[in-house]
Amino acid sequence: MAKVWSNRFDNSLNPFIEKFNASISFDNTLIIEDIECSIAHAKMLGKTKVLSAEDTTKIITGLETIKIEFLEGKFFPGPPAEDIHYCIEEKLINLIGETGKKLHTGRSRNDQVATDIRLWLRKEIDKIEYLITDLQKSLFHVAKKNVYTLIPGYTHMQRAQPLSLAHHMLAYLEMFQRDRERFKEVRSRVNTSPLGAAALAGTKIKIDRSFTAQELGFEKIYQNSIDAVSDRDFSIEFVSASALVMSHLSKISEEIILWVTDEFSFAKLTDKCATGSSLMPQKKNPDVPELIRGKTGRVYGHLQALLTMVKAVPLAYNKDFQEDKEPIFDTVKTISSCLKAMTILINEGIEFNINNLTNSVEKDFSNATDLADYLVGKNVPFRSAYQIVGEIVKNCLERKILFKDLELDEFKKFHPKFEKNIYENLKPINVVKSRISKGGTGFDQVEIELNNWKKKLLL
Numbered sequence: 001m002a003k004v005w006s007n008r009f010d011n012s013l014n015p016f017i018e019k020f021n022a023s024i025s026f027d028n029t030l031i032i033e034d035i036e037c038s039i040a041h042a043k044m045l046g047k048t049k050v051l052s053a054e055d056t057t058k059i060i061t062g063l064e065t066i067k068i069e070f071l072e073g074k075f076f077p078g079p080p081a082e083d084i085h086y087c088i089e090e091k092l093i094n095l096i097g098e099t100g101k102k103l104h105t106g107r108s109r110n111d112q113v114a115t116d117i118r119l120w121l122r123k124e125i126d127k128i129e130y131l132i133t134d135l136q137k138s139l140f141h142v143a144k145k146n147v148y149t150l151i152p153g154y155t156h157m158q159r160a161q162p163l164s165l166a167h168h169m170l171a172y173l174e175m176f177q178r179d180r181e182r183f184k185e186v187r188s189r190v191n192t193s194p195l196g197a198a199a200l201a202g203t204k205i206k207i208d209r210s211f212t213a214q215e216l217g218f219e220k221i222y223q224n225s226i227d228a229v230s231d232r233d234f235s236i237e238f239v240s241a242s243a244l245v246m247s248h249l250s251k252i253s254e255e256i257i258l259w260v261t262d263e264f265s266f267a268k269l270t271d272k273c274a275t276g277s278s279l280m281p282q283k284k285n286p287d288v289p290e291l292i293r294g295k296t297g298r299v300y301g302h303l304q305a306l307l308t309m310v311k312a313v314p315l316a317y318n319k320d321f322q323e324d325k326e327p328i329f330d331t332v333k334t335i336s337s338c339l340k341a342m343t344i345l346i347n348e349g350i351e352f353n354i355n356n357l358t359n360s361v362e363k364d365f366s367n368a369t370d371l372a373d374y375l376v377g378k379n380v381p382f383r384s385a386y387q388i389v390g391e392i393v394k395n396c397l398e399r400k401i402l403f404k405d406l407e408l409d410e411f412k413k414f415h416p417k418f419e420k421n422i423y424e425n426l427k428p429i430n431v432v433k434s435r436i437s438k439g440g441t442g443f444d445q446v447e448i449e450l451n452n453w454k455k456k457l458l459l
């Protein structure tokens with residue numbers, strides 16, 4: 001197929017270089033957006049009288065036909081077209097003849113691709129927003145059922161203080177909420193129209209940028225034509241927000257992987273989301289969270305790739321930018337599938353061993369802070385109380401007993417202010433209950449938070 005620029009060149013492209021240069025194998029993802037962008041552009045040229053009413057109708061009808069053919073599976077954008085923009089333009093010319101050659105008046109592929117990718121990304125961000133909300137809802141339901149289920153809280157992966165399982169789950173809801181907010185911000189910058197910047201300098205053709213922006217649902221337009229075609233910040237912001245989603249997903253994945261081990265036994269996998277081993281008949285593997293954890297690396301990699309892609313690239317458009325598509329496409333695919341898989345896993349893939357969880361906090365020293373706080377309540381300075389409890393822990397460890405196994409006399413030997421009610425104070429359920437500070441794990445606080453989330457998630 002002759003290139004559009006063939007008149008300017010004496011020789012045709014080396015076949016390998018032709019393929020090397022082409023992006024059609026992946027940017028055909030943008031076909032619908034490319035057609036919509038062209039329809040808006042043609043409408044605008046009709047409005048400003050650059051195109052006659054007849055030509056405008058012909059072009060728009062042609063573009064609509066291409067869209068329908070594609071949606072009905074009758075048209076497959078692909079080589080030898082170099083990219084989706086040329087592909088649609090060529091197809092239009094084939095379909096409606098000479099008039100099709102007027103479509104590209106007053107625009108460049110530079111502002112065209114910048115517009116297409118924003119339209120596509122805006123739509124995908126909206127879908128991702130739904131997927132995150134679905135995951136939040138599934139975590140909310142686990143939280144709601146488990147206000148009084150206790151789970152050891154860890155710092156440095158060492159037993160720290162007992163928690164309400166609901167509180168643990170609500171921590172993830174907060175992270176995913178921040179993710180949603182980040183996407184909202186990214187979306188507002190994605191939602192800016194570069195169309196009309198043309199190659200880099202604007203155009204002498206009578207165009208109406210606000211009109212195309214409005215047609216395409218953009219909130220605003222880029223103010224500087226050079227910036228409009230050179231900006232890839234928005235892709236980096238998008239992948240960065242996605243990388244954080246993946247980091248949150250990888251955390252919960254890692255926890256689930258630990259929870260379902262024999263060593264932890266906090267939960268078990270149902271058959272719906274687990275796989276067996278080809279060799280070891282006893283195995284039930286947590287492939288889903290492992291895959292999510294593993295896929296996190298892809299998205300981090302894409303972020304690195306994009307940051308490096310834009311580094312030191314001079315103004316304005318440079319072909320380097322063609323390289324933004326595959327990382328963006330793969331990021332969308334990866335985070336969407338991981339969010340979906342995690343939601344299914346939470347909804348039907350894991351069952352908590354409620355008794356194991358609650359019992360697990362009975363046999364440790366995670367109530368040590370409460371022992372110290374008990375003395376603080378009796379006017380002992382915290383640092384002194386802390387040191388006294390340190391001695392008690394040491395004594396118990398040597399004797400292989402727990403706090404609750406100490407007689408009251410023994411407690412009193414460490415400090416005379418210990419009273420009989422110390423035993424009630426040490427019970428994990430009371431330990432959790434007593435964390436009444438705002439945002440803490442106390443049951444009343446957790447109930448308040450659950451109510452807030454119920455409203456926020458419109459449940």
Ligand code: ARG
Pocket residue numbers: 023027083109110113317319321322323
């Ligand atoms: N396929 C190109 C891309 O994705 C389209 C823009 C090409 N512009 C140019 N001046 N060669 O970036």
